[in-house]
Every structure is written in structure tokens, then in C-alpha cells.
Amino acid sequence: MRAALAxxxxxxxxxxxxxxxxxxxxxxFGPVRALDGLSLEVRTGEILGLIGPNGAGKSTFIRSVAGLxxxxxxxxxxxxxxxxxxxxxxxxxxxxSAALYEDLSIRENLAFFGLVYGLTRxxxxxxxxxxxxxxxxxxxxxxxxxxLSGGQRQxxxxxxxxxxxxxxxxxxxxxxxxxxELRRRLWTEFAGLRNAGTTILVTTHVMDExxxxxxxxxxxxxxxLDMGTARELVARSGASSVEDxxxxxxxxxxx
Amino acid sequence: MNPTRIGALAQRIIRAFRHDxxxxxxxxxxxxxxxxxxxxLVGDDKEELRVxxxxxxxxxxxxxxxxxxxxxxxxxxxxxxxAARDEVLAGEVAAVIGPAGADASAGVLVxxxxxxxxxxxxxxxxxxxxxxxxxxAQLPVGEIPGVVVERVSLPTGERPTTISFAAPAMITVFAFxxxxxxxxxxxxxxxxxxxxxxxxxxxITKGEILTGYLLGFMPFAAAQTTLVLGYAIIVLDAQxxxxxxxxxxxxxxxxxxxxxxxxxLSFYARNELQVIQFIPLVLLPQxxxxxxxxxxxxxxxxxxxxxxxxxxTHAVHALRRVMLGGxxxxxxxxxxxxxxxxxxxxxxxxVLVLRRQRA
Numbered sequence: 001m002r003a004a005l006a007x008x009x010x011x012x013x014x015x016x017x018x019x020x021x022x023x024x025x026x027x028x029f030g031p032v033r034a035l036d037g038l039s040l041e042v043r044t045g046e047i048l049g050l051i052g053p054n055g056a057g058k059s060t061f062i063r064s065v066a067g068l069x070x071x072x073x074x075x076x077x078x079x080x081x082x083x084x085x086x087x088x089x090x091x092x093x094x095x096x097s098a099a100l101y102e103d104l105s106i107r108e109n110l111a112f113f114g115l116v117y118g119l120t121r122x123x124x125x126x127x128x129x130x131x132x133x134x135x136x137x138x139x140x141x142x143x144x145x146x147x148l149s150g151g152q153r154q155x156x157x158x159x160x161x162x163x164x165x166x167x168x169x170x171x172x173x174x175x176x177x178x179x180x181e182l183r184r185r186l187w188t189e190f191a192g193l194r195n196a197g198t199t200i201l202v203t204t205h206v207m208d209e210x211x212x213x214x215x216x217x218x219x220x221x222x223x224x225l226d227m228g229t230a231r232e233l234v235a236r237s238g239a240s241s242v243e244d245x246x247x248x249x250x251x252x253x254x255x
Numbered sequence: 256m257n258p259t260r261i262g263a264l265a266q267r268i269i270r271a272f273r274h275d276x277x278x279x280x281x282x283x284x285x286x287x288x289x290x291x292x293x294x295x296l297v298g299d300d301k302e303e304l305r306v307x308x309x310x311x312x313x314x315x316x317x318x319x320x321x322x323x324x325x326x327x328x329x330x331x332x333x334x335x336x337x338a339a340r341d342e343v344l345a346g347e348v349a350a351v352i353g354p355a356g357a358d359a360s361a362g363v364l365v366x367x368x369x370x371x372x373x374x375x376x377x378x379x380x381x382x383x384x385x386x387x388x389x390x391x392a393q394l395p396v397g398e399i400p401g402v403v404v405e406r407v408s409l410p411t412g413e414r415p416t417t418i419s420f421a422a423p424a425m426i427t428v429f430a431f432x433x434x435x436x437x438x439x440x441x442x443x444x445x446x447x448x449x450x451x452x453x454x455x456x457x458x459i460t461k462g463e464i465l466t467g468y469l470l471g472f473m474p475f476a477a478a479q480t481t482l483v484l485g486y487a488i489i490v491l492d493a494q495x496x497x498x499x500x501x502x503x504x505x506x507x508x509x510x511x512x513x514x515x516x517x518x519x520l521s522f523y524a525r526n527e528l529q530v531i532q533f534i535p536l537v538l539l540p541q542x543x544x545x546x547x548x549x550x551x552x553x554x555x556x557x558x559x560x561x562x563x564x565x566x567x568t569h570a571v572h573a574l575r576r577v578m579l580g581g582x583x584x585x586x587x588x589x590x591x592x593x594x595x596x597x598x599x600x601x602x603x604x605x606v607l608v609l610r611r612q613r614a
Contacts, residue, residue: 066456068612085458093456099449116457160453 019044019079019168019199020065026073027060027222034060036222037074042168042201047194049213050203051246057222058203059096062170065201066093079168089117092166096173098153099160102146106137106156109145110163117164124163131159135189151182158186162193169193171202175209187212207243218246225249281532285539292543295555302555304377305330309339309353317363317389321352324381339366340407349552350378355403362386362401369409370575371550372420379404408580410496415579422493423574424547426483427509427567432538434476434510438468438517439530446521451612461609465602469514476510477503496581502574505587508594509570515601522608541567569593 020042027035035057042048050058063069064076067083081087100109107128114124132141135155140148145156154174161169171190175183187209190200194214202213210216210230218225218233226233226249230242239245272279295301304327308318313332322329330348333339339351343366355364363382367375382402406412445451454464484502487493495502520537524530544551544558545568551559562568573590576582584591 063452068452068456085460088456089458091456093453095449095452097449099453101450102444102448113453113457116454116459118458 016080017043018077020076020201022061022065022074022076024074025061025064025071025076027057027064027069028072033222035064035071035074038219038223039074040217040224040227042199043215044199045194045197046214047190047200047202047212049210049216050201050219051205051207051210051216051242052203052219053205056219058219059172060222061219062093062172062201062203066091066170089164090167092161092164092169094158094161094169094171094174096176098145098150098157100145100153100156103144105143106132106141106145106148106152106159109156109160113160114163119164127163127165128159131162135159151178154178154182154186158189167198169198169200169202171200173203173205175204175206207241207246210242216242218249220250220253223253225253275529277529278532281536285532285535289535289539289543292540296543296549301326301549302553303328304349304374304553306378307331307333307339307342307348307351309333309335309351311353317385320388321381321385324384326377327381336364336366340405343368343407346552349374349550352378352382355401362403364403364405366405366407369406369412369415370420370572370579371546371552372415373548373550374552375404375406375414408576408582408586410581415494416492418487418491419494419579420575422484422487422491423578424571425487426480426506427570427574428538428542428547429483430476430480430506430510431513431541431567431570432534433479434472434513435517435537436531436534437475438472438514439521439524439533440527441472442468442518442521443524443527443530446612447526455609455612461606464609465515465518465605468518469511472514473507473510476506480506493578495578497577497583501577501582501584501587505570505573505577505591505594508591508598509566512566512594512598512601515598515605519601519604519608522611538567541565544568545571547571563593566594566597569597 018041020040022041023039025035025038026033038057038061040048050061052058060069064071065078065083067085067088076083078087079090100106101112104112110128110131111121111124114127115121119127132138135158137152137155137159140152145153148156158171158174161171169190175186178186190202191212194200202209204210213230215227215229216233217227225246226236228236233245234240234242237245237248239248306321306327307330308315308321309332311318311332313329318329321327333342333351336353339353342348343351346368349367349371351366353364353366355362363386365375365378365382367378379402386402404414406414409415442451445454480503484499488495516537520533521530524533540561543549544554544562545565546562547567551562551568551572554562569590573582573587573594576587576590580586
């Protein structure tokens with residue numbers, strides 16, 4: 001298993017090259033092993049796609065990076081620090097469902113989260129307007145969020161995760177329940193952010209989104225099955241597609 | 256009207272309850288608790304009012320005749336009127352009775368706590384009957400032996416009007432109910448919408464979250480209290496003998512505790528229905544046992560120990576002392592300490608449950 005994980009720079013667990021370095025993470029919920037020795041690295045400035053079925057441990061991993069999970073074992077370093085409050089202002093966390101205040105408008109949500117992340121009132125407003133135009137959110141920005149469509153909510157959700165200009169973005173299934181057009185747009189935004197220097201960790205169980213990531217990590221049963229570019233993973237497992245590669249690896253790893 | 260569809264709908268509701276044991280339990284538990292309490296409180300087998308006597312022995316004819324009256328019992332003697340006032344103020348006994356003057360013709364003096372108007376009636380009635388019996392006289396209709404009532408802790412000595420007496424309880428219950436409902440539902444939403452998760456992943460601290468909630472709800476609680484208090488004073492002519500600011504301090508302490516109670520309990524609810532179910536469970540025992548309708552001193556002793564733990568008991572007591580009796584901050588210090596302890600305990604619980612969110 002470890003051999004398959006080997007990638008350049010793996011030994012330098014804490015370095016500027018890695019935005020996230022996780023080693024042997026364990027998290028048990030009763031008898032369920034949500035994380036069962038998961039190890040992976042996210043390089044600074046890349047989009048790493050975490051791909052795996054429901055219940056693979058993707059969300060638990062993202063939450064542990066966000067400092068929301070007390071690990072039962074292993075070690076994780078985020079931007080060179082242990083997860084928690086100290087590093088939290090440099091991380092943007094986009095939750096699975098649109099975690100917004102329904103009775104506030106998009107503008108008010110943005111301003112609120114900006115202030116929570118320590119921006120000044122003026123900076124929060126400026127930054128909010130920048131994001132609104134970047135994400136082309138122009139309609140209904142002053143209407144309560146509960147009046148918005150699912151797609152607009154998800155864009156607003158992304159905007160709120162980015163309001164403080166984080167250098168690491170954690171995106172938990174950002175494209176679930178979104179129409180193809182908006183999905184494409186979101187991925188374009190992610191690529192743009194990456195090009196501007198933001199590191200992105202994104203989870204998905206949609207295999208064709210793998211091609212849009214710089215590298216992917218296959219995750220199942222709380223472990224990393226393999227990591228690399230989509231092309232590498234396909235070639236290494238002798239598969240015809242990313243989906244095929246995943247299913248083969250999965251079959252091989254299941255006793 | 257399709258019976259199959261109607262049946263399916265009814266069955267759906269019943270089946271859903273099967274998986275919500277808590278609601279099912281509450282449907283049974285809440286009415287049972289309430290009926291047991293009401294049965295006890297309005298029933299005849301309540302504790303007798305413990306009344307001390309002065310200026311006579313406990314087995315004097317008058318004291319014995321008084322003891323035989325229903326609902327009251329002689330519970331020892333005190334030295335003089337001064338001691339009687341202290342005992343009543345301290346809540347050691349419900350009332351003290353004794354001779355009103357050196358001469359027997361001066362009648363009977365009844366010393367009662369002014370702010371517990373429910374104590375006065377039965378004690379005065381029993382004293383009247385006991386005096387008549389002690390004099391060996393049948394009581395002619397309309398002729399009442401002289402009974403003087405002294406209401407300690409009331410500056411005017413006048414019996415408070417019903418509205419003056421009810422206002423402190425109403426204000427307390429409104430403040431509690433409103434604050435609890437709003438905070439618990441708001442925090443439940445914070446949790447179920449995922450925004451709490453988002454906050455916990457941000458640099459905000461748990462103390463900042465709790466303080467922010469408190470400050471956010473305070474203006475609404477204050478506006479409502481002002482409205483209720485203002486209406487009671489201006490329109491209903493309720494009296495405020497003491498400092499209005501002291502009354503507000505009592506309510507602020509109460510609200511601080513209740514905001515955090517709401518936050519804490521919202522963690523034990525899955526949805527709005529379950530949060531709303533906490534309201535009767537949390538509020539009714541306090542209303543029944545907090546001295547709002549039945550003075551705490553008339554309760555069965557173990558119930559008074561529970562009553563002491565309730566914030567509503569202390570808030571109502573302190574507000575009555577301030578609004579009816581013109582009490583100062585020193586007179587209600589015990590209640591203020593109790594309310595502060597409640598607030599501190601609830602803040603502690605709030606921090607604990609927030610910390611537990613980080614699973």
C-alpha cells in the first residue's frame with residue numbers, strides 16, 4: 001500500500017511543497033472506521049480530487065483538515081500547522097450542503113463570514129463585491145437566500161468559503177445536485193483559483209470530474225488506494241478509464 | 256374521499272411516531288407530570304402552612320384552636336414581634352400570630368410576608384375562627400374579632416392589587432418562554448443548516464459564539480420585557496415600589512441563563528418539533544413549583560429543594576420583593592447570586608456541548 005503511495009516529496013512530510021500532509025489517520029465512530037490509516041499529501045497550488053464511494057471517509061478527512069474532527073490516530077499538517085483555530089483563517093471550507101443563513105441575503109452572508117474571518121467591515125464589503133462579480137452572481141444578491149435556486153445557493157456557498165482569500169480551499173462535494181452547465185462553470189472557477197495560486201482539495205464521486213483535477217486520490221474504506229494523475233492511475237492499473245481504474249483497485253483491495 | 260388514501264395518511268403519521276420515541280414519551284410524560292403536580296397543588300393533602308406564635312405558649316387555648324383549623328399548623332414559638340418579622344422575612348415560617356397589644360381586646364396580630372398574598376387569606380381566616388373559639392363564643396355573622404395584618408417587606412403595608420402581584424410572574428414567564436423558544440430554534444437551525452460547522456471551522460471561539468448569541472437576543476428580550484412591564488405599570492396600574500433598574504438586572508441575569516439553556520438543549524433535539532417539546536418540560540415545573548401560584552413555603556419539603564434550583568423561582572421572588580416591597584439590592588442578594596449561578600452553569604454547559612460538536 002505504502003509503495004503505491006510513493007510520490008515525489010512524500011518523505012518530506014512537512015514542507016512548503018505540501019499544503020496538506022496526512023499520515024495514517026484513524027477515526028472511529030463506534031464500530032465504524034471512517035478513517036482507517038488514510039495517508040495522502042496535497043501539493044501546494046494543485047487541485048487534488050478525492051474520489052471514492054459514499055462512506056469512503058472523504059468528508060471525515062476534509063472535516064479533520066478543517067479541525068472539526070478529533071482524530072483517534074495519525075498526524076495531519078495543514079499549511080505547516082496542526083489543524084485548528086490558528087490556521088483556520090487561511091482555510092476556506094465549503095460544506096456539502098449550502099451552509100448559509102436563509103434569512104440573510106447573499107451580500108449579508110458574505111459580509112458576516114468576512115467579519116467572522118477577521119476582515120474589517122470595509123474589506124469584507126470590497127471582497128464580497130469582487131466575489132460576486134467573479135462568480136457572476138448578480139441576480140437577487142439582496143434577496144433572502146431562501147428565495148434562491150439551488151445553483152445560486154451553491155455559488156454563494158463557494159463565495160462565502162472564499163471571502164477571506166484563503167490559500168487552501170476545502171470543497172466537500174461542491175457539484176452534487178447541480179446542473180451540467182453550472183457544474184462546468186464551477187470547475188472553471190476552481191481552475192481559475194488554482195491558477196491564481198490557491199490549493200484546492202475537492203471531494204467527488206463523479207468520476208468524470210477526475211480529469212479536471214491535477215491529481216487524484218482514490219479513497220475507499222477510510223484508506224487511500226492510490227494517488228497520481230488520472231493518466232498515471234489509468235496506466236498503472238491497466239484500465240481503460242478512471243472509473244475502471246477505481247473499480248479494479250477497489251476489487252483488488254477488498255479481501 | 257378515498258378511504259385507502261386517508262388510511263395511508265393516518266398510518267404514515269402513526270408509523271413516523273414509532274421512530275420518534277421521545278415525542279411518544281412526552282405525550283405520556285408531560286400530561287402525567289402536570290396532572291400529578293396540579294392534583295397535588297390544588298388538592299387537600301397539601302402541606303399545612305407552618306405558623307409560629309408569640310406572646311403565648313404553643314399549647315395556649317388560642318394556639319390550639321388555631322392549630323385545629325384546616326390548612327394551618329402551629330410550628331413553634333418566637334419571642335416577640337421583632338423576632339416574628341425576622342422569621343417571616345427569612346422564610347422560616349409562613350406567618351406568625353400573636354396578641355396585637357398588651358390587652359386581649361387589642362385582638363390578634365398576623366404577620367405575613369407581603370409579597371406572598373396567597374398566605375394571608377388562610378392564616379387570617381384561621382386566626383379569626385381560632386379567636387372566636389378561644390373566647391368560647393359562637394361567631395355571629397358579621398362580627399369578626401379584631402385581626403390586624405402586618406405585611407412585612409411591603410412599604411405601604413397595603414395588600415397588593417392582583418395585577419401588582421401577578422406582574423412579576425407574568426414578566427418572568429414571558430422573558431423565559433420567549434428567550435428559550437427563540438434561542439433554541441435559532442441554534443438548532445444553525446446546526447442543521449451547516450452554518451455552525453462553518454463557524455467552528457473558522458477562527459471564531461466558542462465563547463464568542465455564545466456571547467454573540469446573547470447580545471443578538473438581548474434587544475428582543477429587552478423590548479418584550481419593556482412592553483410587558485410598561486403595559487402592566489401604565490395601563491394596568493401595577494406598582495413598582497423599588498428600582499426599575501434592579502428589576503431589569505434580575506431579568507438580564509435570567510435571560511443570560513436562558514439563552515445558554517436554549518443553546519444547550521437544542522443539541523439534544525433533532526428538529527424543531529423536538530425543541531418545542533422541551534418548552535412544557537422546562538417551563539411547567541418551574542411555573543407550578545416556583546411560587547407563582549402556590550407559595551414555595553407551602554410545598555412538601557423535597558419539592559422546595561427542587562424549587563430552589565429553578566431560576567424562575569428566584570426571578571419571581573426577587574421581582575416581587577423589588578416591585579411590591581421596594582427591596583434594595585442587598586435584600587435580594589440571595590436571588591441574584593442564585594440567578595448568576597444558574598447563568599454561569601448554563602454558559603458552562605453551552606461551552607461543553609459546543610466542544611462536543613468537534614466529534
